[in-house]
Amino acid sequence: MNDITLTIDNQTLTVPPGTTILQAARQIKKEIPTICYHEHFTAPSLCRMCVVEVEKSRVLVAACSRECENGMVVKTDSPRVQQSRKTILEMLNSAVDLSAAPEIQNYMRTYGANPRAYADGKKRALPLHDDNPFYLRDYSKCILCWRCVQACGEDVQWTFAIYRGGRGFDARIATFFDVAIPQSTCVYCGNCVQACPTGALKSKREFWFENGRDLRELARESRIAKKKR
Template sequence: MEKSISLTIDGQVVTVAPGTTLRAACEQAQHPVPTLCWHENLTPANACRACVVELKGSRTLVASCSRVAEDGMEVLTASERVQNARQVVAELLLSTSDATLAPSLQELAQISGADPNRFAGGATWAQPMRDDNNLYVRDLSKCILCYRCVEACGDDAQNTFAIAVAGRGFDAHIDAGFGRELPESDCVFCGNCVAVCPTGALIGKKEYELRQEGQWDESQITTTETVCSYCGVGCDLQLHVLDNQIVKVTSPADHPVTHGMLCVKGRYGYAFAQSEDE
């Protein structure tokens, strides 16, 4: 039996299993830290720095989503240094990105006391929305480069590697390679990138159209669970229904088969369920 790890989080002694990250340890201690790029089924990208905590003896703040807990650590989750870092992260992202569909970024701004106008007036990621396929649209003015879509397209789920982060600094962007448009790339349109996007930069075509028409109403959407009928794998589906019409399909992140990921048929092949026999 492996020896447990004991550390102190905001003055509270916490015991966790070996291999537990500081983020998970903080959550166990009921001192949760905010996250943007972290996803429970993806490899931590250490991109957003929203989850940083102060570790005694460390010169810099550490990303709690990837730093593994060690015996005797002393961690502060809400020190002045941590709060200031989170505030600046939120303010910088709000100055460049459209956060209207980014609840986690809005929450980070709220809890950190960020001023959305502090860095306003500079360059932004504003750009035309890209509508080049029948399944989802890309509004990269909402992108915060969290790397979630890249991770889901790569080793963590789809293993297609159709997209990556290209460029450096303010020119960094999600790219399909060699300047290709998405339909010309290796993309198989599984939509797993859409499923993990935290900001609405990637959004299903049906949802986008309903939002544009002012008809998307979360309070009126019901969810029905079923099993995908396309093959024998047994993927659990959640059908999001509005006005008796399926408008989106997802899968639970904690499902043992899908882990929230689906193929193109499971996620987008639902029109047959709404067709009427003539």
């Protein structure tokens, strides 16, 4: 198949068939913000932070999954695009604890998102899950980007210990049948923790360190607990 020629922000380029707008933009050093996208995973097109304006398209399109077409004219930072990203960030901030998501906080500053917008909105209030020796699950920080699900599933590990649960506002990440992690198929590979962009999944060592705990003292306590068992 012939290569595809398109224009991104007044710059013309040629790319192979199957190239997404996001990939094409990165070839010419145009940075499009992403949250749910991971370069090694299937693009889920969920967060909509990567939306761009395509000439003659009625709606903004997700750059992470929309493939380039011949003659396509793309604007990655138009006023319409900026307003969309700002609104998305304000809505995320109104529902989720983003205190451990520095990349998203930086996006909020870049796009002038108001942290107090939608202040009366209902926050996701979910319990902290501490049910295994290696990592914590704090779903009050979860933005439902599905990156952990992809890492646990067919994009990386093929373990399928965690998946989508619930619907609407009650949508969440869960184990199958809501069992504790030790009773799931989890192999403690850590891929889900590495993929999480918001700190909803965090290693216990990192959590303890951030909260000022002495890791040597924790190790001593752990040895004592093992002896008692």
